[in-house]
Amino acid sequence: MLLSSAAAAAWEDPAAALANARHEFGEHGGVNMSIEASATFTVMDPKTLRKMFFDELGADRDFFIYSRHFNPTVLNLSPHMAVLEGIEAAYCTSSRMSTISFVLLQLDSNGEHIVASKTVYGGTHAVMSHLFPRACNITTTFVDINDMNIMRNTIEVEKTKVLYFEGMSNPTLTVANIPELSRIGHEKGVTVVVDNTFSLIILSPVKLGADVIVDSISKFISGSADIIAGVVCRPTSLVNSMMDLHQGSLMLLGPTMNAKVAFELFERIPNLGLRMKEHYHRAMVYA
Numbered sequence: 001m002l003l004s005s006a007a008a009a010a011w012e013d014p015a016a017a018l019a020n021a022r023h024e025f026g027e028h029g030g031v032n033m034s035i036e037a038s039a040t041f042t043v044m045d046p047k048t049l050r051k052m053f054f055d056e057l058g059a060d061r062d063f064f065i066y067s068r069h070f071n072p073t074v075l076n077l078s079p080h081m082a083v084l085e086g087i088e089a090a091y092c093t094s095s096r097m098s099t100i101s102f103v104l105l106q107l108d109s110n111g112e113h114i115v116a117s118k119t120v121y122g123g124t125h126a127v128m129s130h131l132f133p134r135a136c137n138i139t140t141t142f143v144d145i146n147d148m149n150i151m152r153n154t155i156e157v158e159k160t161k162v163l164y165f166e167g168m169s170n171p172t173l174t175v176a177n178i179p180e181l182s183r184i185g186h187e188k189g190v191t192v193v194v195d196n197t198f199s200l201i202i203l204s205p206v207k208l209g210a211d212v213i214v215d216s217i218s219k220f221i222s223g224s225a226d227i228i229a230g231v232v233c234r235p236t237s238l239v240n241s242m243m244d245l246h247q248g249s250l251m252l253l254g255p256t257m258n259a260k261v262a263f264e265l266f267e268r269i270p271n272l273g274l275r276m277k278e279h280y281h282r283a284m285v286y287a
């Protein structure tokens with residue numbers, strides 16, 4: 001529901017996929033999407049409201065209720081993020097820290113467990129080692145993800161729900177062996193979640209076997225160090241469950257992206273490829 005069928009071919013031909021996605025915008029025929037800044041939306045037929053709350057309608061059927069739930073402009077931006085990861089579904093949020101917290105809250109319940117790389121981003125480390133154990137009894141064991149034996153043995157059957165690491169870690173630049181980690185994770189029945197913020201466009205974790213991607217938009221995608229934003233990518237069922245009106249962590253706890261911010265980010269996507277090329281070039285010069 002969050003991206004047209006063109007997404008399936010997105011990784012094979014990202015430029016064409018992006019061009020197709022763009023054609024879905026410009027609601028009035030303009031070359032840019034318009035901004036839907038409404039917090040709340042009208043529903044003319046009371047029966048529709050009942051259907052909304054019983055989950056019989058979806059955003060793909062053009063129903064909008066309130067912008068903490070799906071907002072049309074944020075929903076328009078989201079396929080662009082999905083295309084960057086070569087996948088089918090994404091939804092943007094007000095920060096990546098909120099995204100990761102709500103992904104983990106959706107996948108883990110009280111008493112359950114996460115296995116994470118010990119080189120994760122500082123904020124993520126703090127959430128997992130302090131906030132989650134105190135607030136909801138979700139605990140994390142941090143491991144060296146290059147040691148596959150320790151990794152395998154730390155995953156507790158039934159109790160561990162998530163294997164979490166960064167494609168390339170910030171700031172230590174540890175590169176994850178995503179295919180092998182995903183294989184072990186799936187063998188043990190856990191969901192493999194990858195933060196791809198630092199390896200955007202270089203790595204496609206889903207192609208390499210991961211289940212869920214969380215990216216910070218605040219870094220390369222924004223590009224100007226002036227916007228805090230995040231995105232959760234794939235699978236559609238997880239994104240939808242996070243937006244559920246009764247149970248969804250994103251919908252209920254509310255780290256909403258503002259429609260005007262979504263529009264600003266949309267303007268920066270077309271030159272992201274050029275910027276990334278220049279980042280790589282400069283990194284090689286430094287190296």
Ligand SMILES: *Cc1c(COP(=O)(O)O)cnc(C)c1O
Pocket residue numbers: 095096097098121123124166169170195197198216217218219228229230
């Ligand atoms: C910056 C960063 C985050 C946090 O992102 P925010 O958008 O600031 O919440 C998480 N993970 C990595 C790897 C980062 O570099």
